[in-house]
Amino acid sequence: MTAAAIPNAPPEVPLLDVRDLTVEFSTRRGTVQAVKHVDVTVGKGETVAIVGESGSGKSVTSYAVMRILDRAGHIANGTITFGGVDVGKADERNMRDLRGREISMIFQNPRAALNPIRKVGHQIEDVLRQHAQAGSDDAKTKAIAILEQVRIARPDERYHAFPFELSGGMCQRVVIALALACRPQLLIADEPTTGLDVTTQKTVMDLVVELTRERGMSTILITHDLGLAAAYCDRVVVMEKGRVVETANSHAIFSAPNHPYTRKLVRATPRPGVTLTDLLPEDDAVSRSALRKASAINGAAHQGAGEPPLLVVDNLIKEYPRKDVNGGSFAGLFKRNGAASPDAPPPVFRAVDGISFSVRRGESVGLVGESGCGKSTTSTMVMRLIDKTDGQILFDGEDIGAIPARQFARLPLRKRIQMVFQDPTESLNPRFTAARAIADPILRMGDEKGTKAVRARCEELATQVGLPLDLLDRFPHQLSGGQKARIGIARAIALKPELVILDEPTAALDVSVQAVVLNLLQDLKEQLGMSYLFVSHDLNVVRLLCDRVIVMQAGRIVEEGPTEQVLGAPAAAYTRELLSAIPHPPL
Amino acid sequence: MSDTTAAPSAPTHGMGAVLRHAQYVIRENKVTGFAFGLFVIILLAALFGPHIVPYDPLASNTSAALQAPSARHWFGTDQLGRDVFSRVVVATRLDFAIAIFSVVLVFLMGGLAGVAAGFFGGWTDRIVSRIADTIMAFPLFVLAMGIVAALGNTVENIVLATAIVNFPLYARIARAEANVRREAGFVQAARLSGNGEMRILLGHILPNIMPIMVVQMSLTMGYAILNAAGLSFIGLGVRPPTPEWGIMVAEGAAFMVSGEWWIAFFPGLGLMMAVFCFNLLGDGLRDIIDPQRRT
Numbered sequence: 001m002t003a004a005a006i007p008n009a010p011p012e013v014p015l016l017d018v019r020d021l022t023v024e025f026s027t028r029r030g031t032v033q034a035v036k037h038v039d040v041t042v043g044k045g046e047t048v049a050i051v052g053e054s055g056s057g058k059s060v061t062s063y064a065v066m067r068i069l070d071r072a073g074h075i076a077n078g079t080i081t082f083g084g085v086d087v088g089k090a091d092e093r094n095m096r097d098l099r100g101r102e103i104s105m106i107f108q109n110p111r112a113a114l115n116p117i118r119k120v121g122h123q124i125e126d127v128l129r130q131h132a133q134a135g136s137d138d139a140k141t142k143a144i145a146i147l148e149q150v151r152i153a154r155p156d157e158r159y160h161a162f163p164f165e166l167s168g169g170m171c172q173r174v175v176i177a178l179a180l181a182c183r184p185q186l187l188i189a190d191e192p193t194t195g196l197d198v199t200t201q202k203t204v205m206d207l208v209v210e211l212t213r214e215r216g217m218s219t220i221l222i223t224h225d226l227g228l229a230a231a232y233c234d235r236v237v238v239m240e241k242g243r244v245v246e247t248a249n250s251h252a253i254f255s256a257p258n259h260p261y262t263r264k265l266v267r268a269t270p271r272p273g274v275t276l277t278d279l280l281p282e283d284d285a286v287s288r289s290a291l292r293k294a295s296a297i298n299g300a301a302h303q304g305a306g307e308p309p310l311l312v313v314d315n316l317i318k319e320y321p322r323k324d325v326n327g328g329s330f331a332g333l334f335k336r337n338g339a340a341s342p343d344a345p346p347p348v349f350r351a352v353d354g355i356s357f358s359v360r361r362g363e364s365v366g367l368v369g370e371s372g373c374g375k376s377t378t379s380t381m382v383m384r385l386i387d388k389t390d391g392q393i394l395f396d397g398e399d400i401g402a403i404p405a406r407q408f409a410r411l412p413l414r415k416r417i418q419m420v421f422q423d424p425t426e427s428l429n430p431r432f433t434a435a436r437a438i439a440d441p442i443l444r445m446g447d448e449k450g451t452k453a454v455r456a457r458c459e460e461l462a463t464q465v466g467l468p469l470d471l472l473d474r475f476p477h478q479l480s481g482g483q484k485a486r487i488g489i490a491r492a493i494a495l496k497p498e499l500v501i502l503d504e505p506t507a508a509l510d511v512s513v514q515a516v517v518l519n520l521l522q523d524l525k526e527q528l529g530m531s532y533l534f535v536s537h538d539l540n541v542v543r544l545l546c547d548r549v550i551v552m553q554a555g556r557i558v559e560e561g562p563t564e565q566v567l568g569a570p571a572a573a574y575t576r577e578l579l580s581a582i583p584h585p586p587l
Numbered sequence: 588m589s590d591t592t593a594a595p596s597a598p599t600h601g602m603g604a605v606l607r608h609a610q611y612v613i614r615e616n617k618v619t620g621f622a623f624g625l626f627v628i629i630l631l632a633a634l635f636g637p638h639i640v641p642y643d644p645l646a647s648n649t650s651a652a653l654q655a656p657s658a659r660h661w662f663g664t665d666q667l668g669r670d671v672f673s674r675v676v677v678a679t680r681l682d683f684a685i686a687i688f689s690v691v692l693v694f695l696m697g698g699l700a701g702v703a704a705g706f707f708g709g710w711t712d713r714i715v716s717r718i719a720d721t722i723m724a725f726p727l728f729v730l731a732m733g734i735v736a737a738l739g740n741t742v743e744n745i746v747l748a749t750a751i752v753n754f755p756l757y758a759r760i761a762r763a764e765a766n767v768r769r770e771a772g773f774v775q776a777a778r779l780s781g782n783g784e785m786r787i788l789l790g791h792i793l794p795n796i797m798p799i800m801v802v803q804m805s806l807t808m809g810y811a812i813l814n815a816a817g818l819s820f821i822g823l824g825v826r827p828p829t830p831e832w833g834i835m836v837a838e839g840a841a842f843m844v845s846g847e848w849w850i851a852f853f854p855g856l857g858l859m860m861a862v863f864c865f866n867l868l869g870d871g872l873r874d875i876i877d878p879q880r881r882t
Contacts, residue, residue, distance in 0.1 A: 385775055409778050419779055427772030431794045441780035491776065 013084070015218050016042040016065065016186055021078035023057070023064050034060045034073070036242040040220075042186065047209065047219045049229030049250070051265070052239035053510035054481070058222050061239070062188045065220075066105060067095050083185065101131045104179040106208075108191040110171035114163040120174045121147070121159030127181045150177040150207060168371075169200035173207065180211060187212055190222045197370035198537060202581040205232050224510060226269050230254055231583035238262045268515040270540035272567075276522050279515035279544075308397065309358035310531050311382065311499055316391035316401075318352040318377050351377045353555035354391070359499065364525065364532040366546035366563065368539060368578070374555040379501045379535045383419050384408040395499070415445050418497040420521075422504040424484035428476040434487050435472040438462065441494045461490040464527075465520060482513035486520070493524060501533045506541065518545060539578060543567050551575050605875075612875050619871030625864035632679040642670035644677040644830045653847050663849035665835075666842065671849060674830040675857045681831050682861065685742065686811040689749035690804045697754040698800050699793075701761025706769050706788050715762065719755035727752045731814060735823045745824040749814045753807055760803055764796045798876040806869035809862035816858050832858045 023035040035057040042048050052058040063069050065080055067087060080087040082103065090098070099105075107113040115123055124143040128134035134142045140159070147155035150173040163171055172192060179187055189208060193201035209232055212219045223229050229236050230250040238246040238253070238261065246259040257263045268279050352374040359365045367375045381388050384405050393401035400413060408414060418441075421427035428437050438458045442448055448457045459469055465486040476484055485505065492500055502521065506514040522545060525532060536542050542549055542563070549566045551559040551574065559572040570576045613620040637644075642660075648668035656663040662671035697719075704715035722730065734748035768774060769792070777787045812832075818824045819833030827834055832854040839851025 383779070385778060406784065409781055410783060414779070414781050419776075421772045421776060423772055427776050429773040429777070429791055429795065432773075440777065440782070444781035488776075491780070 014041040014043045015046075015083055016040070016220075017079075017081040018061070018065065019079050019081075021061065021064060021080065022076045023060050023069065023073055024076040025073045027072065033076070034242055035064065037078070038239070038242070038244050040237055040244070040247075042218045042220060044185075045213075045216045045218060046235065047212070047221065047233045049221045049223060049233035049236045050239060051223060051226055051229045051236055053224055053265075053512065055241070056239040057242040058239050059190055060242075062105070062190060062220060062222055066099055066103060066188065068099075097131075100127060100184070101182045102184050103186045103188065104182070104184040106172070106175050106179050106187065106189040106192045108194050110168060110175045111163055113175050114171060114178075116163050119160050119162060120166070121161075123174075124178055124181055127178055131182045133182050146177045146181055147174070149180075149211065150174070151203075152177075168196055169204060172196065172200075172204050176204070176208060176211070180215075183215060184217065186218045186220070188220045188222070191224070192221070193228070194224075198539075199370065199577060199581040201228075202583070205583070208232075225583070226253070226265055226511070227271070228583045238265065264512060268512045270514075270518075270538070270544055272540070272543065274544070276519050276544050280519060307361055310361045310363075310396060311359040311533070312392070312394040313358065313378075313382065314356050314392040314394070315354045316352055316356070316378065316381065316393065317350065317354050317389045318374070318381060318386075319348040319350050319389040322347055322349050350555050352381070355552070355555070355557050357550055357557065357560065359531050359533055361498070361531055362525075362529050363548065364534055364546045366534045366536060366542035366549040367552065368536055368542055368549060369552035370537060370578075372554075373552045375535050375552050376503065378552070379419075379503055379533060382533065383417060383501055384414075412445075415441075415495040416498045417501070418492040418495060418499075419501040419503060420485075420488050420492045420505045423508050424481060424488050424505075425476060425508070427488055428484055430476055433473050433475055434462075434467070434479065434483075437476075437487055438472075438490045438494060441491060445495055457494070458490075461494055462486075464493070464524070465490045466516075480513075481509050482517065485509055485513070485517050489517075489520065489524070493528060493530070496528065497530060499531045499533065501535065503535045504537070507536075507538070514541070521545065539567060539582060551578070609875055612871060616871065616874065618867055619874065622864050622867030622871055625860060626868055629679060629683065629861055629864060632676050633683040634680075636676045636679050640670075640673035640676050642673040644669060644674040645828055653842070653850075655847075656849050662853040663847075665838065665850045669828075671835075671853050674835060675832070675853050678830040678832050678835065678854065679857070679861075681742075681825065681829065682812050682815060682858075685746055685749070685815040686808045686865075689746045689753070689811045689815075690807050692746060692750040693753040693757050693807070694800060694804060696750060697757030698761045698796075700754075701758035702765045702788060702793055702796060704758065705762035705765030706792055707784070708766075708769075712762070715758055719758045722751065723755045728814070728817060731818060732821070732823060735818055740823060740826070742825060745815050745818055748818070749811045752814065753810070756807070757800070757803065760799065761796060764799055765792050768792050768795060802869050802873045802876060805865055805872055809865035809869075812858065812861050812865070 018038060018040040021035055021038045021040075022033060025032045025034055038057070038061055040048070040050070040061065050058045050061065060069070060073070063073075064075055065082070065087065067090075069075075075088055078088075082098070085094075085098070087095070087098070114120065118126075121140065121143045124146055125134070125139040128139055128142055129136075144155045144159050147158055152158050152170065152173055158166070158170075163174070166174065176192075187208070192208065193204050196204060205228070208219065211217075219233075221229060221233055226236075230253055233250050236246075236248060236250050236253045237244055238259065240261045246253070246257065246262045248258070253262065254266055257266050264281050267281065270279065355374075355378060357365070367378065369375045377386075380386050381401070382393055384393075384400055384403065387405050388401050391401065392399055395413070395417065398413070400408070400417075403411065403413075432440070435455065435458050438461055439454050442454050442457055446454070446457065448454050458472065462469055462472055467483060467486045467490065471479060471483060476487075479487070488505070505521070506517050509517060518541065521532070524530070532545070534542060534546055546563050548561065549559075549563050550557055551566065551572065553574050558574050559566055559570065566575060567579065570579060613623060646669065648664075651660075651664050651668040652666055654660055654664045654668075660670050660672065662675060665671055665674075700715045700718075704712040725733075731748040731752045734751060735744045738744045738747065765788075774787055774791060777791045782790065815824065816831070816833030816836070819831050820837045822837070825831040825834060827838070835854035836851045836858070839847070839849075839854065842848075842850050
């Protein structure tokens with residue numbers, strides 16, 4: 001038995017020892033090495049972070065440890081020893097025993113990791129029974145006890161809940177409960193908090209660290225967020241392009257990064273007390289900084305305080321009808337008609353509840369808050385893609401809120417308000433080349449006529465956003481995330497808009513790409529004199545780009561003011577909560 | 588790990604890349620290669636059939652009636668002494684044409700109605716979906732029989748009947764695919780670029796659905812051929828002596844009991860191979876088009 005061998009292992013031997021690991025994937029363009037000669041060790045009770053950008057091989061390494069690589073991938077070289085067992089040579093039956101009981105994993109998307117049509121309690125029971133940790137008589141009690149351990153309130157009720165009835169953070173707790181159900185020795189958490197709000201991230205990470213510490217478990221945290229890694233882990237392993245470039249304890253990684261790549265990552269991580277140019281690699285930052293200063297003088301003159309504001313939003317309200325007051329449960333079907341309980345919620349849901357703000361010409365205003373706070377609904381209304389329920393949206397003095405969204409697409413006003421979308425991949429038509437995507441607004445509403453003039457304008461825009469011209473004839477799937485983001489930006493500025501709404505434009509990008517894109521946005525704003533409404537959940541990014549910040553919670557504005565004031569000395573309790581939830585690396 | 592497949596270094600776009608990928612799929616999947624081969628044979632038979640066959644498919648020769656397959660008559664001869672091989676090959680054009688036209692017609696009707704239903708929703712959706720439901724309420728072959736019987740016994744009406752019978756399938760697939768894309772980022776971006784709703788539907792959504800529709804069209808081709816042959820078999824649509832697989836099977840069926848199996852067998856084999864080919868081709872096309880399978 002594999003399990004019996006583990007407690008007898010001598011203490012000086014690390015729990016997990018990965019040596020010289022190489023993982024290959026066979027593709028139709030030949031063999032690709034996703035992981036090259038990687039060494040990682042995890043001691044008993046140790047928390048290790050594997051940090052890297054997309055494509056660095058950090059996930060593949062962990063999949064290799066679990067032996068769950070997909071069919072095209074295989075371990076080409078190296079050994080993986082877990083508690084004295086050679087994982088690389090273990091047969092599939094022993095591996096199945098090892099997974100879940102000795103090593104378990106938390107995946108990025110908690111909702112996808114849960115079976116959508118099975119009650120969460122039953123899913124936990126399944127794992128317990130699979131590994132003979134519970135019989136049919138005590139499975140339910142044990143499952144409820146486990147739900148209680150991951151701080152799920154009212155566990156006996158939630159035992160009967162389906163995944164879709166729980167929030168994202170709640171689902172991730174259930175996944176953690178599943179992962180910890182059999183008291184494994186090693187927990188692999190693959191981007192466990194990506195896609196969760198910052199306050200939820202904090203509670204989830206605190207929970208993981210607390211539970212694993214009290215059980216003496218080891219943890220591997222796979223993340224792209226260096227701040228998160230340094231805040232929660234003992235040791236950080238930095239990976240780049242399939243190789244480990246640096247391994248250090250988390251204090252040292254921020255204070256004295258050794259490898260140039262680590263230095264670049266540390267620099268690119270947005271944090272308090274830095275400017276935009278500080279995010280760029282050292283040699284690049286100096287020249288940019290000088291440039292920025294020169295243009296800042298022009299920019300300051302442009303941002304006239306006396307002028308009437310470009311955008312005024314007054315008491316804006318958006319209501320959605322509630323689909324089912326009974327919360328979608330079958331019980332609702334059997335209730336007698338007219339037996340509506342007195343404390344039933346109102347028939348409409350207010351996503352945006354009477355908010356007012358303004359944006360001046362040349363100003364960047366940040367709209368921050370957690371998911372569901374109404375910030376995206378607000379920006380989509382200002383964008384005139386959906387209709388408001390009540391209130392006014394004045395753009396340059398004209399009430400654009402009164403024009404139905406369907407008609408707005410054809411008005412000349414459309415040119416003046418544009419948007420950069422959150423997901424650069426999803427916002428590009430997969431069947432349009434880069435040039436065609438950038439040309440789309442020009443063909444519809446631009447002044448350039450004729451193929452040659454449009455192409456010339458496309459090339460001009462591509463140069464402006466730093467997209468190499470030879471990439472213009474490629475399709476989105478042939479481009480990297482950063483290049484796609486540049487296309488999205490080029491398309492948004494093609495019509496020389498006055499107001500650009502940035503809907504988390506860097507949320508899907510790697511941190512080093514984010515640094516470049518943020519600098520690009522700032523440069524473009526100064527060159528073209530645009531105003532930005534920057535929608536984001538990342539306060540550190542907002543701090544860098546915005547002049548003023550609006551903090552939203554549950555459809556209302558809780559705080560508004562200049563960036564330094566709101567983020568430096570927050571007045572509202574909610575803003576303070578948001579700020580304190582950002583993982584702070586030990587400096 | 589969100590984006591491991593970042594920009595490939597080789598310029599991999601345009602027709603060349605599609606051909607290379609098709610080559611790869613055929614090499615990796617022998618069955619698809621076989622289907623492509625069959626398709627080429629069917630296409631050649633449809634295009635040049637009447638010019639390459641050894642005998643006139645309509646010329647009867649009673650002295651050579653009911654001969655078993657031999658070197659002179661590969662597939663034997665029928666009760667009127669007509670060469671079965673020539674008739675099977677020549678019939679390819681008619682059956683193929685019926686299938687092509689009905690599939691194009693059903694794409695124009697069902698595909699476009701479905702895309703509009705999925706994109707606009709509301710009343711458009713209700714009307715299209717109810718039409719589809721109504722058609723689905725009948726046994727499809729009986730419905731096709733009814734349409735041909737009511738509208739008249741012509742090849743055009745077989746095409747129309749086959750198209751109508753397939754309408755719900757196309758409408759539903761197109762509706763579902765358009766529906767998931769109606770709020771997609773690139774559609775919103777198209778709105779911001781000043782595209783009207785109609786232009787978004789035809790210029791942005793439809794091209795993205797085309798690959799799925801093409802696969803569907805290939806899969807339906809087999810069914811359309813079978814449907815046309817089936818109608819002819821029961822005496823609707825194409826009339827004797829026109830060479831057509833369905834009629835030939837019907838005519839030959841009577842001779843099966845007396846041992847002249849080849850009259851019905853070879854047209855039946857042609858029918859089977861054609862249906863087989865288009866179904867396999869559909870699967871192969873899906874592999875070529877579906878980027879998820881591009882490993």
